[in-house]
Amino acid sequence: MIRELRKIWKSCFIGLLWFLALLWPMTGINSDGTLTFARPLEIWLIVVVAAVVIMLIYSANKSGMLAPFTRPVQTAAGGLAGQAARLPIWVWLLVALGLAMFYPVIFTSRPAHDVAINVLIYISLGLGLNIVIGLAGMLDLGYIAFYGVGAYTYALLNVYLGFSFWTALPFAALFAAIAGCIIGYPTLRMRGDYLAIVTLAFGEIVRLILNNWMELTNGPNGVLGIDRPTMLVPTFDDGFGFEVISLRKLYMLYYVALALAVFTMLCVYRLNYSRIGRAWEAIREDETAAELMGVNTFLLKLLAYAMGAVFAGLAGAFFAGRMKFVSPESFTFLESAMVLCMVVLGGMASIPGIILGAAALVLMQEWFREFETYRMLVFGGCMVLMMLFRPAGLIPARRMGRRSEDDE
Amino acid sequence: MAEPILELVEVSASYGKIKALKEISLKVYPGEIVAMIGANGAGKSTTLMAICGIVPVQAGTIVYAGTPITTISAERLPVMGLCQVPEGRRIFPRLSVKENLILGGFYRTDKSAIDADIERVFSYFPVLKERLNQQGGTLSGGEQQILAIGRALMSRPKLLLLDEPSLGLAPMIVQKIFDIISEINTQEGVTILLVEQNANLALQASSRGYVLETGAVTMADTADALLANPKIRAAYLGE
Numbered sequence: 318m319i320r321e322l323r324k325i326w327k328s329c330f331i332g333l334l335w336f337l338a339l340l341w342p343m344t345g346i347n348s349d350g351t352l353t354f355a356r357p358l359e360i361w362l363i364v365v366v367a368a369v370v371i372m373l374i375y376s377a378n379k380s381g382m383l384a385p386f387t388r389p390v391q392t393a394a395g396g397l398a399g400q401a402a403r404l405p406i407w408v409w410l411l412v413a414l415g416l417a418m419f420y421p422v423i424f425t426s427r428p429a430h431d432v433a434i435n436v437l438i439y440i441s442l443g444l445g446l447n448i449v450i451g452l453a454g455m456l457d458l459g460y461i462a463f464y465g466v467g468a469y470t471y472a473l474l475n476v477y478l479g480f481s482f483w484t485a486l487p488f489a490a491l492f493a494a495i496a497g498c499i500i501g502y503p504t505l506r507m508r509g510d511y512l513a514i515v516t517l518a519f520g521e522i523v524r525l526i527l528n529n530w531m532e533l534t535n536g537p538n539g540v541l542g543i544d545r546p547t548m549l550v551p552t553f554d555d556g557f558g559f560e561v562i563s564l565r566k567l568y569m570l571y572y573v574a575l576a577l578a579v580f581t582m583l584c585v586y587r588l589n590y591s592r593i594g595r596a597w598e599a600i601r602e603d604e605t606a607a608e609l610m611g612v613n614t615f616l617l618k619l620l621a622y623a624m625g626a627v628f629a630g631l632a633g634a635f636f637a638g639r640m641k642f643v644s645p646e647s648f649t650f651l652e653s654a655m656v657l658c659m660v661v662l663g664g665m666a667s668i669p670g671i672i673l674g675a676a677a678l679v680l681m682q683e684w685f686r687e688f689e690t691y692r693m694l695v696f697g698g699c700m701v702l703m704m705l706f707r708p709a710g711l712i713p714a715r716r717m718g719r720r721s722e723d724d725e
Numbered sequence: 726m727a728e729p730i731l732e733l734v735e736v737s738a739s740y741g742k743i744k745a746l747k748e749i750s751l752k753v754y755p756g757e758i759v760a761m762i763g764a765n766g767a768g769k770s771t772t773l774m775a776i777c778g779i780v781p782v783q784a785g786t787i788v789y790a791g792t793p794i795t796t797i798s799a800e801r802l803p804v805m806g807l808c809q810v811p812e813g814r815r816i817f818p819r820l821s822v823k824e825n826l827i828l829g830g831f832y833r834t835d836k837s838a839i840d841a842d843i844e845r846v847f848s849y850f851p852v853l854k855e856r857l858n859q860q861g862g863t864l865s866g867g868e869q870q871i872l873a874i875g876r877a878l879m880s881r882p883k884l885l886l887l888d889e890p891s892l893g894l895a896p897m898i899v900q901k902i903f904d905i906i907s908e909i910n911t912q913e914g915v916t917i918l919l920v921e922q923n924a925n926l927a928l929q930a931s932s933r934g935y936v937l938e939t940g941a942v943t944m945a946d947t948a949d950a951l952l953a954n955p956k957i958r959a960a961y962l963g964e
Contacts, residue, residue, distance in 0.1 A: 592831075595820075599828050602817035609777055609811060611803035611832040611880060 322376050329372055337361050343694070417575055421568035430567040432683055434639065437574035438632050439675040441581045443659040444668065445628030448585065450657070451666035451714070452594060453621035454601025456513040458653055459500075459520025463493045463626035465527060465648035467633025472540040472643045473533065482546035482638045486631065493630025494623040496523070501622035505615060508604065520653055527645040539644025546573055546638045570639050577635055581628050586668060588624070597621055598666075662703055664710025673711050728791065730755045730884050730916050731776070731807075736785035738775045745771040747940045748785065753884065758910050758917045760927040760948065762961055763937035769920040770812050772937070773886045777802060777809050789884070804832045806883035812920075813892060814873040818862025822853055825861050825872055829879030839879070846875040849905065867898035874905065884916045885909070891923045899923065903930050924961035928952050936961075 337357070345357040377383050420433055442464060449457045467489040474480035474488060504515045527534050534540065548569070549559045564570055588594045596617050599607035608614050637643045655678065663674020681699065685692040703711075735748040746768050753759045761769050774780040776787055778799040787795045789807055802808070808829075817825050826846060830839050847854040850871045856864060861872060870890055877885060887906065891899040903926055909915050921927035928934050928948040936944035936957065944951065951957050 592834075595824060595828060596831065598820055598824075599817050599831075602819055603815050605779060606811060606815040606817065607828070608779065608799040609803075609809050609815075610828050610876065611800050612828070613798075613800045 322379065325376075326372065329368060333361075333365055333368060336364065414579075421571050427567060430571055432679060434567070434571055434574045436676050436679045437571075437578040438636060439656065439659060439679055440578045440672050441628055441632040442656045443663065443671040443675045444581045444585045445625045445632070446656050447625075447660050447666060447668075447671055448588065448597070448628075449621050449625040450660055451671075452589065452597040452601065453618055454597075455505075455618065455621065456509065456516070457622075457625070458513050458517035458650070458657070459523070460516070460625070460629060460656055461648050461650075461653040462500075462520040462523035463496055463629035464633040464636070464652070465523055465645070466493045466496045466626075467630030468637040468643045468647070469527060469534060469540070469633075470630070471634035471637045472543050475543050475637075476540055482544065482634070486634050489630045489634035490627045491630075493626040493633070497622040497624075497626030498619060501619045505618045505622070517650065517653075520648075520650060524645050524648050527648070534645075537645060539642055539646075540637075541642055543637050543641045543643070545641065546570070546635070574635060574639075577631060581631070582668060582672075584628070589666070589668070593617065593620070658700065662700065662710060664713045667710060667712050667714035670710045670712035670714065677711070727754055729753055729788075730790055731918065732788045733772070733776070734786045734788070736772075736775060736787060737783045738771060738780050739783060740771075740780075745780070745940050746775060749937075749940070749942055750785075751935050751942060751945070753916060753918050755883075755916050756910075756914060757933065758906070758919060758931035760924075760931040760934040761918065761920045761937060762922070762924040762927055762934060762951075764961075765922075766939075767937040768940040769937055770888055771940075773809055773811075773888050773918070773920060776886065777807070803880040803882070806881065807886070808877045808880045808882040808884075809886040810873045810877045810888060810890065812888040814866075814869045816861040816864075816869050816872050816876065819860055821858050822856050822861055822864070822872060823858065825876050826853075826879050829876035830881070832880070842879055842881070846878055849878075849908070850875050867894050867902070870894060870898075870902055871905070874902075874909075878909070878913075878915075882915055884918065887917060887919045889920055889922060891921060891926065899926065906930060924957070925952075 340361055341354075341357045343357075344360060345353050347353060374383070378387065421430060424430070424433075442460070445463075446457065446460045449455050449460070470489040470492045471480075471482065471485040474485045475482075480488070500516065500519045504512060504519075507515060528537055530536070545563045545565060547561050547563050550562050552558055552560045564573065596607065596612045599610065599612055600614050600617060604614055636647070659674040659678050660671055661674075662678065663672070664670025681696060682692070685695050688695060707713075729752040731751075731753040733749055733751045735750055736746055737744070737748055738746040749768070749772055751759075751761075751772075761772065763769050771780055775782050776789075776794075778794070778797055782795050785795070786793055789802075789805065792805070794802065794805070794807075817828065820828070823843070826843050827839065830842060833839055852868055853872060853875055856868065861869065864872060874887070874890070890902050890906065894902065906917060906919070907930055910917050917931075919927055919931060928951055931948045934946065934948045934951045935942050936951070944954075944957070946954070952962075
């Protein structure tokens with residue numbers, strides 16, 4: 318026991334020294350070439366104090382000194398968890414949906430609505446990407462391209478041809494799916510890393526086309542003046558009729574985003590447990606074996622690509638309608654990486670996991686906004702810790718928890 | 726004799742510049758167990774993969790049940806009753822035993838018939854029923870081999886290609902697997918083409934055998950004759 322604790326304290330000490338070595342070049346070297354030592358030391362000392370406090374609590378807990386405090390809490394938590402498990406799953410779904418419905422009433426500020434809409438968009442994107450990565454097992458690093466195709470489809474159809482949001486929505490999905498097939502058809506014979514590189518390149522190609530096709534997309538200046546989504550509202554002023562209103566208020570857009578996210582969830586859930594979903598998982602596990610069992614791997618991989626792209630396309634169209642403006646800047650590789658992080662962090666192939674992952678990453682970006690330059694540092698640190706302690710994600714998928722290779 | 730269920734006529738295949746199969750010819754008749762033996766790299770597994778359309782055939786023809794299947798893609802073969810248990814089992818490790826079995830009959834859509842067939846597989850392999858909801862990858866090697874065979878049976882094959890079912894298994898379990906193979910052959914009437922390194926066991930279980938060396942058939946005879954052949958005894962049976 319004592320030796321174990323000593324070992325942990327020692328690795329904690331080494332870790333802190335290593336952190337200092339890492340921290341100083343990042344914070345101690347100024348842009349004009351001068352060096353500072355006070356600031357990195359200050360940050361480091363804060364971290365040291367925090368680490369020592371955490372370690373003290375940890376050691377105390379390990380040696381059983383905190384048992385009088387933790388035991389009642391544990392039993393209470395266990396009791397609550399038992400109670401919760403007894404409730405059927407639809408009760409939880411209803412509670413979650415109810416909370417989502419009343420969210421704009423509870424939180425009325427603009428930033429709160431903004432963040433919520435962002436979370437919902439990323440949930441759609443994450444679940445769409447999950448079809449490609451979590452189910453079919455193909456690493457896609459250019460996923461955001463389909464989001465871009467969807468956004469530009471609505472933007473251009475609206476600005477040039479006057480399509481409304483709802484009529485353009487199927488086209489956004491369709492064009493994204495076609496883009497998925499165009500990239501998928503020549504590349505899907507590749508597996509693993511090679512596919513990842515090709516999709517990465519495809520993502521860049523799409524961004525560069527949007528950036529350079531001045532006549533159509535207005536290049537880096539973007540497309541301006543896109544209409545907001547509209548809605549038909551029944552009126553009784555002049556007999557019974559419908560009035561088209563533009564969804565100006567942010568909370569109205571929130572409900573559109575919520576509908577989109579719920580639609581995506583339902584589709585992905587249904588797909589997950591369908592025959593197609595099972596075939597996708599077989600492809601992920603062993604492509605050759607799947608082929609030998611009569612799974613048409615090429616067609617199904619293409620379908621996975623197209624389906625993933627459809628949801629990205631829908632999310633993209635909404636994004637364009639909400640911002641009233643699109644530019645190639647929104648569809649960089651960083652965004653692809655972000656969505657990928659949400660899927661991996663939340664738990665591949667796990668729908669609740671990805672929802673949580675999307676929420677966590679968007680909120681983390683918001684919360685650490687004050688840290689500015691250190692934001693990405695904190696972000697990266699969190700990712701490292703997550704992957705060390707929960708490699709299967711925040712909420713691992715039912716069957717993804719254990720990997721066969723772990724046993725060997 | 727009756728028409729062969731599977732016939733290979735001078736089939737050649739290669740990986741890049743390396744010739745893996747040099748004009749292989751063989752015949753399998755309905756109802757029999759045929760063994761294909763040979764050393765590592767002799768082209769046994771490649772032959773099976775070529776039959777299944779995974780490795781492209783460069784020359785020659787493959788005829789299955791009267792239909793040429795040389796250029797037919799792999800996923801259409803289980804529908805025709807030709808299924809393979811690949812080398813190294815290759816079950817789907819993170820899917821449950823039940824899902825593995827369901828995927829074996831992927832082309833079939835009749836749910837009640839599939840459920841009946843799952844029960845039939847359980848009657849052969851009761852151990853799979855105990856592990857129904859366990860992940861395939863958590864099974865032991867022998868159980869995984871059993872699952873792989875059960876999975877292939879789910880497609881209701883007429884001809885089953887078995888690639889090294891004894892690979893990496895304890896001798897006692899190997900014996901059990903071979904008993905099962907004979908049982909499937911006699912009770913279900915499934916024709917079996919068996920690839921093995923364990924020549925002794927394979928030849929004892931089968932009626933005829935082919936010997937492969939560096940991608941070519943060097944000997945073809947009845948299993949008993951091969952077992953008695955001093956050359957075979959020296960080269961493959963360790964005497």
